[in-house]
Amino acid sequence: MKRQPTIGLEIHAELKTQTKMFCDSLNDPEEKHPNANVCPVCAGHPGTLPTINKAAVESVLKVGMALKGDIPQFSKFDRKNYFYPDLPKGYQISQYDLPLIFGGVLNGVRLRRIHLEEDTGRLIHSEDGKSSFVDYNRAGVPLMELVTEPDITTADQAVEFAKELQLILRYLGVSDADMEKGQMRVEANVSVSADNVLGTKVEVKNINSFKAVHDAIEFEIKRQEEVLSSGGKIVQETRGWDDAKHKTVSQRIKEEAHDYRYFPEPDLPPLDLSKFDLAAIKVAVPELPKEKRLRFGKEYALKPEQAEVACRDRAVAEYFEEAASELKSEDARADFQLLYNYLTSDLFGLMAETGAAIGDIKIDPENFADLVILASGGKISSRTAKDILRKMLETGMDPNDIVKRENLGQISDESALEQTVASILEKHSAAVADFKKGKESALQFLIGKAMAELKGKGNPKLLQEMFIRKIS
Ligand SMILES: [Zn+2]
Structure with a gap:
């Protein structure tokens, strides 16, 4: 049966x-x-x-x-x-x-x-x-x-x-x-x-x-x-x-x-x-969740489960879109994936600490997009971006102003890093020798030492490139 x-x-x-x-x-x-x-x-x-x-x-x-x-x-x-x-x-x-x-x-x-x-x-x-x-x-x-x-x-x-x-x-x-x-x-x-x-x-x-x-x-x-x-x-x-x-x-x-x-x-x-x-x-019937999810998938290249999260709250979806439109209008690469990550993991995480809803927070979508632009352009490190986000949430300030006021910009200029790289190479010759023998962790050690000297503001990717070039 x-x-x-x-x-x-x-x-x-x-x-x-x-x-x-x-x-x-x-x-x-x-x-x-x-x-x-x-x-x-x-x-x-x-x-x-x-x-x-x-x-x-x-x-x-x-x-x-x-x-x-x-x-x-x-x-x-x-x-x-x-x-x-x-x-x-x-x-x-x-x-x-x-x-x-x-x-x-x-x-x-x-x-x-x-x-x-x-x-x-x-x-x-x-x-x-x-x-x-x-x-x-x-x-x-x-x-x-x-x-x-x-x-x-x-x-x-x-x-x-x-x-x-x-x-x-x-x-x-x-x-x-x-x-x-x-x-x-x-x-x-x-x-x-x-x-x-x-x-x-x-x-x-x-x-x-x-x-x-x-x-x-x-x-x-x-x-x-x-x-x-x-x-x-x-x-x-x-x-x-x-x-x-x-x-x-x-x-x-x-x-x-x-x-x-x-x-x-x-x-x-x-x-x-x-x-x-x-x-x-x-006319008062808005775009419904199903259509919005599909559109977010196409327009912002979000995966289905990401589109689901972004559209779970109409106000969140609207916030995302307003910030995304800033990314489009800037010359900066429209990094929707980065926007999605900062929104749903970092910002949601901070909001959960206070129980705030998206409509209550002091960060407007334009400023939020500016933070994404600073991070995707390598002007600030991802660690710094998280710190700035917390300050934005507390004060509602423009992230560019926070970077200027607190001198938080990431150093992505090779000539500005030259001296530090040279001095680290000189001080840690044993690590240099290790890296030449193929020990990958020695490279991370050197980058870590340089970052410490630069108070965390060096661009880690650029430092890595410079070390590899100088050693080989
Ligand atoms: Zn009554």
Whole structure:
């Protein structure tokens, strides 16, 4: 019997709007004070009326366009009825049969739909387990839900999909999509088919990191295969991922749509999407990560894994490009590889010490490019470049000014090195003899002595050439 896992994803993302989905309470995920951003509308008081947040609808349309989905002319909101203490209205306004987006594709996985709904509040349980508190700051925050077709077959593929979606949401500026903060939440529908007959679907929830996406799906595939191998049947149910115990646990037998008694939201008019400025939204869709990576590979000769790193953050990619354009406009050799290395190893390393983001640092891309030009032209040693970079980060100074002020320039002029080379040769005749006998390390010894005399400012390549020439 041939068994094949089938995985579909349902991904929720909180949208980064000013206000909530159906009222003008602030949408502020950083608000620490419980119930600070609540009004009678999002608290579900009788007699209040919701109004649709246009920016939230536009955000989802933007995502739909980026993912090549279809925008229907009409869409509407529906009530999904259920009781839970984090849901103050006793129902959630969501979308049932007419979502904002139909279809689309990402990483070769077909999308079924993308719709818009409101988030729930949060329950906070006391440590002694005797009482619970409810915080409605999150209740009514715009929440996008993307549902894929069951086209995914491995846990790794599911993780790649979720990571790419996160990056796209960030590129589009519609969500920070931080999984650890609950801004992006992944649910996986996992089933195992036997001889191409679709298996029973199990929904896995409580997945709070990319690692958990991977581990929960792997576990669930293995569990279902074991049940089927031993002649058992898979129960259609919702299971939760327990990160500590590293397994999925049954939560409830899966409810059907009719359990929620969906009906059209009577307090909101249907949406005529042709009245939205779709052309303007389309223009606001930036170059997406996939295209950017390909272009970086071609334009700057970056290897695929380097292009991936450079494009992992839109702001970093833009910084790289601005610096690269300086390299192009200078007569200096356009050394994109060196730029990439200084950016992703040296600058990222220094930024990691303080936790700064690229948008916070004092070094502008022009000055960063100047540093690369100084290094690639042999005006400063690579050791000096690292020191200068640290000073640039602290002061925001132009590297050329730092070199001048601190007299850090590398000596690449042969006549200026002549005297030092001669005196080292004279002082260390034993090493000279060793090198003549073929001992390579003797050459490094001589260069090291010369560098010490020059306080590290000699051009090591030039010194090497000079020593070899003088000795032979
Ligand atoms: Zn409100």
